[in-house]
Amino acid sequence: MPENAPSTRVRTRFAPSPSGHLHVGGARTALFCWAYAKGRGGDFILRIEDTDQKRSSDASSMAFLEDLKWLGLQWDEGPEFNGSGGGDRGPYYQSKRLDTYKPYFQKLLDSGAAYMAFETAEELDAARATARAEKRAYRYDRASLKLDPATVEQYIREGRPYVVRFKVPDDTQLTFRDEVLGEVAVSSGEVDDFVIRKADGYPTYHFAVVVDDELMGITHVIRAQEHTNNTFKHNLIQEALGFNRPTYAHISVVTNPDGSKMSKRDKDKALRAAVREAKLDNAPEFQPGTDVTIREEEWAWWMESKDRQLNMEAVKALAEYLGVEVPEIDIDDFRRAGYLPEVMVNYLALLGWSPGENIEKFDRDFLIQRFSLDRIVKSPAKFDRDKLLAFNLDAIQAMSVEQFTDRLREHCRQFHPEFLEKLDDDAFSMLAAANHERSKTLEDPVRTCRFFVVPDDHIVYEHSKPVRKHLTGGEPSGFEHLEALAETLAELSRWTAEGLEHAISEYANVHASGKLGKVAQPLRIAVSGGTVSPPIFDTLAILGKQSTLNRINLCLAKREELSTPA
């Protein structure tokens, strides 16, 4: 098999189909391709495998470009997007390369390496169903190969639709060397005469991938292990066309906690199950506020088969409607959940690869320097959210307050603008600083600090036992402390965390035998509605004097109500 000469420039590619966001598994594949090429002074190419005309191609289907960018994976060639892409070996969309494929189809047809087949999809489905019912393995029977030339010619004249199939040789061993798996072999009898050109004239994945990899000068194919068996087909086409065989590395799949393959279709799967559970027969009418609708045809189409996906907006709306959590599998899900891109990169790299030496925290540059195919683990890796979270926490703790503030501001700008609208720069900075040490994600401050951006009289007090206890318990009780504190604080001139600490600690020394907790918790409840908030002095400082006093008074006004169990 032709090895690439050492002098050849390394070129890898990531080749997704345009179907929405980048999911975790795809992201890891892209990361490995990128790291391998970049570590060797090579090129990382992005190619869009859009040879399925049935698949929707709305704008949101290219959302993964943004995800790739967010992770910091620049592509040297491919679709142009935000500074990445371009290149002179395009177009990088397979649907725009139809003319390119034509002569290669012809070559295979002429040489007899491929042939036309006239069975319809329906006929083949039926044959497969029969085989299944009889519990035997389905094999294409090569009926069209046995047609005599005159018949074939006649069929073509009649305008019968046909596909082109590759004629797989009988009785040989097909082998290839894989950089992670080693030698992989199968006997050719296991490989069907596969379709390389669909009835609509589009190439199938197998064909397009081979032609494009050759024409784009791809030297290393790093892809998921689900493609291992396809490699034999690709090798066959390469040989028939006189192409180079690139170096292969098949990386194991990333699985869900239950061990099943993590798939971009998991969200739809979860939703379909929920729909059946809820016995929903038709597309629901969503809330008037949303402009999302699912048409009847779309609904039926989607429910019909497990490999069909709804668009992003519909997924979100339907999940909300059904009140179910769809699994977090897309890079974008983690971005929204407040994970840092560098942490995602670090964690993803650890799924199936490790640098050894007990090193597991590293950045992109380290990855580029150290990444190699021979340290890739062969077995599937479960995606462990706990560990990801722990890494995210560590990364946040390692930041300076200023860095954290900037990151949080950016996160809010994108996903929670109300925090920037309601809080001025100073208050926002204080909020960020107060949350720095207690946040595991950029979403944590947002989630636990909603009360800052709510009007004073909209505070909702939690009717729970701990709340009641902190308010009514003790001698003096929490309410009594609040009454006293309202006066003390009203007279406080230095409304800063330090000033507040001074005043409140002093109060606690005198009236609560130095037990700060006795006064901090009632205060916390009064201003936030619950028992959880940033450190109390910071909280009050951010809130400001007026809001603090308003809320204490509001809490006191609800004394009766908050003293009795709900």
Add this chain to the structure above:
RNA sequence: GACCCCAUCGUCUAGUCAGGUCUAGGACACCAGGUUUUCAUCCUGGGAACAGGGGUUCAAAUCCCCUUGGGGUCGCCA
């Protein structure tokens, strides 16, 4: 079902290719203590694995075979 691939703590993994330094290392999770004005941190300690069975060898987590288990693929999807 057929074929391909895989197999170290609950999880991600180091160690396997070049057998001895492995009474198997790290991280996450877990458990027990401790610090802390809440939550979250943080500190200390602890339990936790070579799937099973046969070989080969002075010696096996490491090499070979079988069994079992897991994953992947069997589309005019990619």
